[in-house]
Amino acid sequence: MFVKQRLSRLSWPLLALVVTVALALARTVRTPRFYFTDDTERGSFGQWWQLGEHLLQGRIPLLDPSAWQAGNYLAEGQWGLLNPVVWVIALATRGSEDPVLLVTVVKVVFLGVMAVGAYLLARSFGAHRPWAALAGVLLPQVGFTVYMDAASWSNGLFNTALLPWVWWGLRRAVEGRRSPVPYLIASYVLITFGYVFGVMVLVVILVESLVRHAVRRDGRRVVRTLLASVWGGALTILVYLPGILTAGVSERGAAPFDNYRFLNADLTDLAAAASPTVTATIRAWDGDVTLAPLVYIAWALPLLPLFLPLRRSTVRRVLPLLVVGGIALFAVLAPSHMGAIRWPLRFIPDLSLALIVLFAVAASQAYPRRITPRGAWWSAGAITLAAAVSWTDAPTAWQSIGAAAALQLVALVALLWIARRPWATARVGRAPWSTTRATALAVAGAVLVTTVATAAQVLTLPRSPLPDGDAPDVATMRSVLPEAEAGGDAVAVGNTGAYDDEPASWHERLRENLWYLSDTNVINLYTVLPYTAFIDDLCADESEHLRTCVDEAGLGALWSVDPDTGMRVSDLMSVSTVVAMKRTFPEAPDVPEGWTLAAEGDYTWVVRRDEPLPEAGGVVWEGDGTQVSEVTRDGASATFTVDAVGDDARVALSRLDYPGYSVDGGAQLADPIRGWLLTVDVSDVAPGETVTVRFAPPATPLLVASAALAALAGAAWLVVWGRQRRRVRR
Structure with missing residues (x-):
């Protein structure tokens, strides 16, 4: 019986994983390069290749003068220099001859990881296994995830795939007194991807947990949340502070606060959140309408009223979902440019995660026993209203809007019919952990509808709206x-x-x-x-x-x-x-x-x-009367001997004048030539002395302290958990 119970428990997340992988691969049948477009093609793949090259040589790169403005790797953030998952991808890239195949495998694996993570998170909020599995199927089909993150913005996909695991690990450790190791690992991977949107949502999750437990005066859970916050906050400083301190010399330092209506949504756009092939009016690089369902979340959303109202105990349990979902909704509707944070439609996957898990929890508590005609009428009204508002926003898409509404109405009728059958509450099999026939049939039908919706996307919107340059092998x-x-x-x-x-x-x-x-x-x-x-x-x-x-x-x-x-x-x-x-x-x-x-x-x-120069990074010019002899150089430093000091005691090196450079030997940094070329003043250096120009990330002592603080917080949490575990055993 134990084996059967285990198999039953594994069958549902396995279903979510298999369906997700199958649907992800189905997109490549029509468009083989679906997952190898734009930023993945011209950004991520080459980045992974270069990182793999450095890793094979036994080093993690911090600075490459020859790469100029792209060579400050730690400040770039999204290189994932401290991320072991990115290391594995980089090494695999270095051994690949077919970039399209390599990238497709990576993207599909992360979509599968996302599906299982959504399942676990839904279970942690009380969803039954079948409905949690449906959440795992629905989340990887979110329009923005498919057409932007999976197709192009790799770190966005990685972020969405890891966030459910981080949230699940946090709830497991804080609410359930389980081991913090899953949270520590998942949050480390999420933060070190260098994609700030995931970190911002994690901050919301941690603050919500801290406030909720403080209000309830639950001291132990407050302490656990504080340890989780210190761990995550210290890692965030380590990953993002170099970029923040470097932003002053970059375009990011002057980023505007304004609304250009670019990759953000309004309320009428969100009416298309349940229509898998409706593009809404999202402005991007191709104009006022982007040919992709970027606001699509899940076809099943208008069915949520069927499972309402929630019990009071359920409302208390899903309060974190409501808080995160509400803030994510506000973010999606926010101005398009908020300083360095731009294009808020990138919060759609986070809004989707909260709504889809909420749907799974509501369906679990209500179906099939608490389904009423009143709830069905409310769902029918939601379907009709969403279709009507979508039509006012995009009247030329009336066929797609009508098809989605018809499909939702059929699903609503089917759910109502199944719930009213005499055999609806009978269990499939004899084991007490098995699900009801109605639930099994409803979830199977929902997976089928999801497959149909994906097929419609493949046929009508077969590729990402972002460009594909057809890069070769x-x-x-x-x-x-x-x-x-x-x-x-x-x-x-x-x-x-x-x-x-x-x-x-x-x-x-x-x-x-x-x-x-x-x-x-x-x-x-x-x-x-x-x-x-x-x-x-x-x-x-x-x-x-x-x-x-x-x-x-x-x-x-x-x-x-x-x-x-x-x-x-x-x-x-x-x-x-x-x-x-x-x-x-x-x-x-x-x-x-x-x-x-x-x-x-x-x-x-x-x-x-006619005579090639050495690679960038060394001395390229001395002022009048000044002579130096270069001794050594590498990516992060250059050393030269001062032979003579003239009236113009400046020495220029072929490097960008990034924050973080320092000099010793009595020299000092001078104003950069042309506003960007690293320049050293050697007027106080005696002939024959040696000067070393060295780069280290700005505020390096603070970065080291942050790494140490993160390690202490993680270790302290493990010690506290270990003591509690031993106390419980005794």
């Missing part, structure tokens, strides 16, 4: 700018995205983080912290994923002479190769002295120095 990308031919660092100028519709062009150019696959260091990399002075100087276009020098003036900026140093900007950057796009430069570019037009391809011009 790894071998092809590795062949671009092989190090033996190029030498030194390189920069691509012109519109690198103009050839996305021409597969043959990938033999000559890459884009954003895919440049990491080249043996040559190329500065055209993606960053979430664009260095303001740098992109202004080099004509970079932040709206185009920071393609450096996207017009003809950009090439002129590279080869212009800096009035302060008398050197070309390309010399100050240690650039040895320029790849110019023919769409931007139809004629061969004029080359300055010391450069040669080395190759002409079908899509690009390749210009190289």
Whole structure:
């Protein structure tokens, strides 16, 4: 009997997992590259590749001068440098030859993780296993999760997949006095992904728990919540403080507080939350309507009144869901730009999690015994009202709106009919843990409807609204700018995205983080912290994923002479190769002295120095009368000996002047040349002495203290739990 009980318990989460994986893979039948678009294609894959390269060499990168504004990895945050799950993905990426297959496997695995997490969270709030399994099926089908996070924004998907596990682990430890280890592990992974939206929701969850238990004067649970908060807060400081302290020199430091109505919703948009193929009026890059159901949550939402009202005890139990859901709803409706926090539609998965789990709990307490015609009429009214409001918002989508409403009405009638059958409350099997026939049939039908809704999406909206550049296999990308031919660092100028519709062009150019696959260091990399002075100087276009020098003036900026140093900007950057796009430069570019037009391809011009310079990071200029000799350099430091000090005692290094640099040997940092080039003043250094320029994340002592505090909080919680466990055993 014990074995049968175990199998029965495992069958429901296994059902959620299998259905989720099947539906996720079904999207690739129509669109094989569904999970390899936009930021995944041009951001995540190359990022994982580069991190895997560093891990194979036994190091975690903090700074890469040759990557320029994309090379401050700890400040970037979303690299997941401290995340073991990202390490595994990075190492797997390094061993992959097929990026589409690798990414598809990663995304589908996380969708499966999300499904099981939703099941566990629903169970922790009191949902019965069948309805908890339905929650596990519904959550990975949320429109924003599917068409934005799973298709493109990898860290958004990882965030949504881990949040139910974190919440479940917290409830398990705080409410149920169980081991805090699941929470400690899950929250560490969530926070170190570097995706701030998940951390913001975790803060809400922790504050709600703390306030609720403080009001109830439950001291033990208050202490557990405080330990959980200290653990999470210290980790958050460790992950996010470098980016915050670096934001002052970046575009993020001047981010506006305004509403551009971009990737946020209004109340009429949310009426489409139950229509799987209605796009609503969400403004994004393609205009006022984005061709994806970004506000879709679950087709079953209008059926919630069927299971109401909730018992008073149930209301108390689901209070955290109501608080988190209410705040997430407010966030979704918030202004589109709130400083560095922008595009609040990214909170839709969090709102969805609260609503779907609430639905599972309500259905568990009411079905089939407490189903009444009055509740059915309320659900029918909700279906009709949602359809009517959706039609006023998007009248041309009347067919999709009507089809969704018809499907919901059929499901409502079916649920009511099943609940009224004489055999409805009979159990499936003889075991006391088995579910009722009505519940089993209702959940099976709901899974079938979910499958139909997914099929409708696959047929009518087969791909993400975000672009797909058709990046090729790894071998092809590795062949671009092989190090033996190029030498030194390189920069691509012109519109690198103009050839996305021409597969043959990938033999000559890459884009954003895919440049990491080249043996040559190329500065055209993606960053979430664009260095303001740098992109202004080099004509970079932040709206185009920071393609450096996207017009003809950009090439002129590279080869212009800096009035302060008398050197070309390309010399100050240690650039040895320029790849110019023919769409931007139809004629061969004029080359300055010391450069040669080395190759002409079908899509690009390749210009190289006659004598390549070393990679970025070292000394590139000394002031009048000042002479130094470089001794050593690496990613985070450079050492040189001062041979002579002249009237102009400045020394410039080919590095961005990031917060966190320091110098010793009597030297000091000077104002950066051109507003971004790291410059050192050696006027107080005697000839023959050595100067070391060293980078460390800003506020490093505080970061170390935060890591220690997190470790102490986690250890203290484990000790407290261990003592309580031994006391209970005795």
